[in-house]
Amino acid sequence: xxxxxxxxxxxxxxxxxxxxxxxxxxxxxxxxxxxxxxxxxxxxxxxxxxxxxxxxxxxxxxxxxxxxxxxxxxxxxxxxxxxxxxxxxxxxxxxxxxxxxxxxxxxxxxxxxxxxxxxxxxxxxxxxxxxxxxxxxxxxxxxxxxxxxxxxxxxxxxxxxxxxxxxxxxxxxxxxxxxxxxxxxxxxxxxxxxxxxxxxxxxxxxxxxxxxxxxxxxxxxxxxxxxxxxx
Numbered sequence: 001x002x003x004x005x006x007x008x009x010x011x012x013x014x015x016x017x018x019x020x021x022x023x024x025x026x027x028x029x030x031x032x033x034x035x036x037x038x039x040x041x042x043x044x045x046x047x048x049x050x051x052x053x054x055x056x057x058x059x060x061x062x063x064x065x066x067x068x069x070x071x072x073x074x075x076x077x078x079x080x081x082x083x084x085x086x087x088x089x090x091x092x093x094x095x096x097x098x099x100x101x102x103x104x105x106x107x108x109x110x111x112x113x114x115x116x117x118x119x120x121x122x123x124x125x126x127x128x129x130x131x132x133x134x135x136x137x138x139x140x141x142x143x144x145x146x147x148x149x150x151x152x153x154x155x156x157x158x159x160x161x162x163x164x165x166x167x168x169x170x171x172x173x174x175x176x177x178x179x180x181x182x183x184x185x186x187x188x189x190x191x192x193x194x195x196x197x198x199x200x201x202x203x204x205x206x207x208x209x210x211x212x213x214x215x216x217x218x219x220x221x222x223x224x225x226x227x228x229x230x231x
Contacts, residue, residue: 038090073122080115110149
């Protein structure tokens with residue numbers, strides 16, 4: 001009986017929010033936040049595991065073993081497929097309002113694109129190794145996708161804090177562009193400054209294990225909490 005009452009209240013709340021949606025008078029986000037928590041938590045856990053595997057393999061010498069690359073590619077492909085499944089299942093599991101449902105459906109393109117971009121080098125290893133090497137050497141296009149995803153979130157919530165987050169991400173993208181140019185092009189004519197090399201190494205790890213995505217979407221979840229408390 002208690003569960004039924006809770007369910008009825010949830011239906012009533014959704015109906016109220018849907019009515020506000022028609023009037024364009026609300027920005028419901030409680031369910032969006034839940035979906036993002038599921039998805040971002042998965043990204044955090046899986047990338048920490050991948051990072052731990054990388055560090056342990058480096059210290060033990062397993063990094064030089066061919067099996068390291070085999071396991072890494074398999075893990076990369078499977079984990080990115082699962083990330084999309086996690087997002088889709090979360091949207092179906094959580095009871096959402098009409099406006100939230102429309103947002104989550106449209107936003108689904110970003111988890112899919114991010115997963116595809118991250119797994120492409122591993123997939124192309126089995127198709128064309130030359131393409132795989134080119135993908136490793138090119139700019140991290142998942143940065144661009146994350147930037148567009150964050151812009152989409154900002155347009156929905158109309159919160160100026162997302163604008164500051166976008167500016168921060170844009171600066172990070174510029175630094176990444178610069179370092180790729182510096183390391184790839186300047187290195188051929190002169191030695192790399194050790195500080196620049198260390199910064200490039202740190203940013204390489206952040207990009208490889210998607211830590212910047214976790215920070216961006218984690219802060220977005222935090223902002224959503226404040227938005228929800230105001231409504």
